[in-house]
Amino acid sequence: MSILAWIVLGLIAGFIASKLVNRSGGSLVLDLLLGVVGAFVGGFLFTRFGAAGVTGLNLLRLLETRLDNVVYRVGFASSRRDARQIVSHRHVTVNGRIVNVPSYAVRVGDTIAIKDGSKEIDRIKNALDAGEQRIVAPWLSLDKDKMTAKVVAQPGRDDIDQTIQEQLIVEFYSR
Numbered sequence: 001m002s003i004l005a006w007i008v009l010g011l012i013a014g015f016i017a018s019k020l021v022n023r024s025g026g027s028l029v030l031d032l033l034l035g036v037v038g039a040f041v042g043g044f045l046f047t048r049f050g051a052a053g054v055t056g057l058n059l060l061r062l063l064e065t066r067l068d069n070v071v072y073r074v075g076f077a078s079s080r081r082d083a084r085q086i087v088s089h090r091h092v093t094v095n096g097r098i099v100n101v102p103s104y105a106v107r108v109g110d111t112i113a114i115k116d117g118s119k120e121i122d123r124i125k126n127a128l129d130a131g132e133q134r135i136v137a138p139w140l141s142l143d144k145d146k147m148t149a150k151v152v153a154q155p156g157r158d159d160i161d162q163t164i165q166e167q168l169i170v171e172f173y174s175r
Contacts, residue, residue, distance in 0.1 A: 056166030057157055064155045067092065068102035070112055074142045074149040075134055078127040091118035106151050114147040 063069065068077075068084040071092060077083035084102045086092060092099060093113045094106065106112065114124055128144060136142045139153040 055170045059169065060157070060160050060164065060166055061155055062105065064160055065106050065151070066102065067094065067099060067104040067106055067112070070106055070140065070149065070151070073137050074112070074140055075128050075130075075132075075136065075144075076114060076124055076147070076149075078123075078130060082123070082127065086124065091115050091121065091124065108151050108154060110151045112149045112151070119147055 068080060068087050071077050071087060072080045072083040076092070077086050087102045087104075088100055090098050090100045091114060093115055094104065094110055096111075096113075098115065118124065124147075128147070136149075137155065137159050139151065139155045139159050140149055141152050142149045
C-alpha cells in the first residue's frame, strides 16, 4: 500500500476513532496519528490472524514459530527465558543475518544458527549438551556440530506439546 493510501486510511480511521473515544472532532494531526497507528496495527493483526485455516491452529503456529521458541526447541537454550536473552544479545542468525528480535517469526526454509563468535559460549554449549535427551520437534532439523537448525515444515497441532485449549482462547476473544 502506498504512503498516500496509508495517510487517507489513517485520516478516516483516526476520525472515526476520535469520535468513538471522546465524541469531539479533535485536531486533524491527532486524528491522522491515531489513524495511521491504528491502520498499521490493524494491518499487522489482519495479516497474522486473517490467514486462511483454523484460527486456533494459526495462533499456536504464530507462537510456536517465534525465534526464541525455536532456539529453545532445538536446544540452543536451557529455557525459553534463556532463549529470549540469547536472541536479544545477538548470538543468533537467521539465514546468515543477525536477528535480535525474540518475536521474529521464522518461516519454512529458514536456517537458524548460532553466530560464529558465540559458539564458544558455555551457556549455549551446556544447553546443547543437556538438550540431548530433549526431542527436537519434527518440523525442525538440527545439526549439533555446526550449531544450525532448519525449519523444514509448518508445525502441526500434534507437534505442539503444550496442553492448550486454543478453541477457548479464540472463543474468548471473538466476543
